Amino acid sequence: MVLAVCELNTTSMEKKKPWQIGKQYQAEETAPNTGIWGSLPLSAWFAQRSAGYGYLVYSPFHRSWTAWYGASVGSHTGFAMHTYHRDAPMISAEEYEKYSYPVPRDQVELREEASGPWRDHHRTGTGDHQASAALSYHPKLQDIGLQKHTHGPVYMQQYGLSPPTEGAFAPPGHKTGRLELSVGNDTGLQANTLKPCGEGWLVGIIAESGNVCAKISRLGEILLWKVIEASVGKMPCGSSGKNCGDQAPGRMLRLARLGVDSESSDCGPEQRFLMGFEKSDKSRWLVELDGDCKEVSERSDVTLHTHWPLYQDWTTTAEGAVAWVTSWHLDREGRWGPVNSPNGVWPYDPKPMNEDAHEASPETPLFGPTPDATNAAKITVYYPRSMATKSSTASTAATTTVSATQASTSSSAGTGGDGFEEVDGLGRACRGAHENDNSGSHYQVVASGSGSLELCKEACLLEPLCNGLEFSRGRCEVWTRPGGIRATKALSNFRCLRYEPPGASSFQPMDGGLGRTCRGANANDNSPSYYSTHENVDSLFECKALCLKNAECKGIEYGFLLRRCEVWTRAVQATESVEGFACWARDTDFQPVSGTDQACRGAHSKDNSANYYTVVREQSLDACKLACTGRTDCKGIEYSAGRCEVWTRPEGIQATFPLKGFSCLRYQPSASTAALVQKKSRSRRHFLGPAFLQTGYQPSVTEFTEGAVTEL
Structure with missing residues (x-):
């Protein structure tokens, strides 16, 4: 067995030939990256428990991939780390001949491993009894931060891709540059997560005091240490759901940047992070923090709605949402936690053995199917609801943009004959996907349009890709965001105008x-x-x-x-x-019924039985559409100011009633959409608080790509 990496073109979904990253097991070391020191285990539970099946991180500056996984050295457990440049040359034919069990080169490429101050014989494979691990790439430092523990406290290091490391992180190496994560009598017990924060790091660890958020400088100084929640869940072992014998904490602490894309390293009181943690009663919680570890939102109990894996880190999308993917069955009996929750990290009982039947008839499989197995993926997306301003922290529900078919549409206050329409009325600033999406890449500041709104309109008309403008106090932004202006934010003396033909939100x-x-x-x-x-x-x-x-x-x-x-x-x-x-x-699947400003009705304009629809608490038109497409019986939607009705009346929507600010859309899926919906099983759950989506996908690779990669 070898550990391999495969690069994939996310546009064409074409994959390149896999290439080995790490060591190939063989009894004798006959060539580089061979031998027993640092082998990837398939069933060594302690090594796997330290880092799952491994972490993989990319450094854009170095164009390199680094893998870190729990490893074995004979009967010892430990870890291994390996770094390869993405365009690394193949090993020579002479070196390839030295492998005892060569993998066919037409199936897996063997490339030359990168060398540098980060690499020593310990890091490429050693038996140090590693018990936890976490890592993250820092775009400003152009280096990888990592934290782990063995038999003692959690410690942190910088990998050394971009020397020199400084302060407590110098010099790089397995046994050097270690910062022990402990303050006073409080000691870090388990590595969980870390994220770039300015030139330093924001760290989440499980300590003796509980779930801790800490700030670490680039020199390895502990600037802040704050207990967010004292109660900590324990790690389950085995299908019984009981805690592991060593009573290890449950690795359920997570941090992810919120409101901006993951490439940002900004930090401070105006930045937002999402923290997730599990308590000793197996309840799971989310809370928003600022860059100084202060809670800036109410805590949300999401136990009934989602779960996250022990080892997988969360990701932040380009639009600032936080997402993770896993799989579960609802725990009807409460074997691993609260009843009817998606509990447990050990989801299956062992496969039943058909030993007698197999001996009598070798064609009969020795093992039967895994009980209750599923390969449906559950994707959870959290959208930011609270972002700081210079004077205060505003807490409002963000616009949700998660539809696979089109972007959300804000209601219009007025439309002029020149093609420009006011978005959400006066006193609004333009935004992209949600009210905190104000990336500088969405627009151009045009000096020639700063004199007046009319001059700003002229500047828009001179830009072929203009789809709107923002004007305020002599400042003109010409918007060219491909997805258009799909949200606004309340700001005095601002005006946001969309420049798109009626119906353009379907693009x-x-x-x-x-x-x-x-x-x-x-x-x-x-x-x-x-x-x-x-x-x-x-x-x-x-x-x-x-x-x-x-x-x-x-x-x-x-x-x-x-x-x-x-x-x-x-x-x-x-x-x-x-x-x-x-x-x-x-997108032609949703069509307005009787034009704009219409509410949906049944057989006639006064036929509005509550049996015709289900009210879904969605905060954008997009999310309302997605709630409809997830049901095979959906006939259309009515949407108004964050309220969504999913219509399932068998005869469909046959009439409307004029109401300002209401949208009634009939759902008539195309043949390709209908086929996709029949294959997909989508479950939606909601809780009070931020916009929150949870979707289940069946196992087709194409469906998973469309549902997870393209939409997110």
């Missing part, structure tokens, strides 16, 4: 939108029969309008340098990277 940027050309089934599928070409199209507004006039339009490709618009009548399923172009797919 979804493909693979980011910008720098992509539309394709059919794959990146090479570009038949001229798929689209009609329109020349001299001066703006994205006009290109979208051309599509909306065509009932068969499935998407658009806009060449903003060539001023060329392709109206696609074939479903856009792939893209190709080409500068100067942009690609959008059009």
Whole structure:
């Protein structure tokens, strides 16, 4: 067995040939990265318990991958760390011949491992009895931070990718540059999580005092040590759900950056992090912290709604949401925790053995199927609700943007004849996916438009990709975000105007939108029969309008340098990277009933029985749509100001009633959407607090990619 890495193109989903990362087990060390020191175990429970099946982190600056996993040295347990440049050369034929059990090179590539101050003979494989592990890449330090423990307190190190390490972290190496995580009489018991924080780190560990948040400087100084929750859950061992014999804590403490993408390292009172922890009663909690470990939101008990794995870290999406993926059955009997909760980290009983039947008939499998096994994935997404301003902390529900079909649409206060419409009324600043999404990449500050709102509009019209503007106190932002303006934030003397034709919210940027050309089934599928070409199209507004006039339009490709618009009548399923172009797919599954400002009704305008629909607490039109598409009996939705009705009346929506600010949309899925919905099993659960989505996906690779990677 070898541990291998496989890079995947997330646009085409084409994978490259796997390449080995780590050691290949053999009794004698006949070549580099062979031998018994640092082998990846398949069933050594203690080694696996220290780091699961391993961590993998990428350094963009060094273009390198680093793996860290619990390892074995004969009967001893320990760890191994290995780093490879992504374009590392293959080992020579002479070296390959020295392997006792060579893996076929046409199946797995063997490459040269990178060397540097981080690498010593201990880190590439040793038996130090490692018992916990956590690591994270720091974009400012261009290095990896790691924490672990063996028989003593938790300690922290910097890996050494970008020397020199300084202070307590110098020099790098297995036995050097260690910072013991303890303050006074309080000692760190178990490594759990760490995240970049300025030039230092924000750390989450389980200590004798409980679940601790700490700040560490780049020199290895402990600047802050704060107990967030004293109660700590214990780690279960075996399918019985009982605690492990050594009463080890449960590794359920998590930290993730919130409200900005994961590449940010900003830190301080205005930054937000999401912390998750488990108490001794197996209840699971979420709370928002600032960059100084202060709680800035109410705690949310999510025990009935979600779980997270012992070893998997949380991820932050490009739009600032926190997500994790796992799988579970509801614990109906409360074997591992509260009744009817997604409990337990050891989900299955052993496979039954068919020894007698197998001996009588060798064709009969020796082992039967695992009881209650599932390969459905559960994806949990947490959206930020509280972000600090310069004077205070605002706590409001954020707009949720999780639909696989289109972005959320804010209600309009007014529409002018020039194509500009006010978004959410006066006194609003433009935002992207939610009210805290204000990335500088979404817009351009244009000096020529700063004199007045009319000049700002003119600046927008001169930008081919403009889809809106923000104007305030002589400052003009021309918005070009591919997904458009889908949220606003209340700010005095600000105005946010959307510049898109009616119905443009049905467009979804493909693979980011910008720098992509539309394709059919794959990146090479570009038949001229798929689209009609329109020349001299001066703006994205006009290109979208051309599509909306065509009932068969499935998407658009806009060449903003060539001023060329392709109206696609074939479903856009792939893209190709080409500068100067942009690609959008059009969602036609939801259509307005009787125009705008309409509430849904049954047989006539007064037929509004509560039996026709289910009220779902969603905070965006997108999330309301997703609640509908997750049901096979959904006929449409009614949405207004954060209230979502999922209509399941068998006869459908046959009438409407005029109501300002209401949207009634009939759901008529295309053949491809209907087929996908039939395969997917989506369960939605809700709790009071931030916008929160939980979705289950069946095991198809294609479905998982569409549901998890593209949407998130």
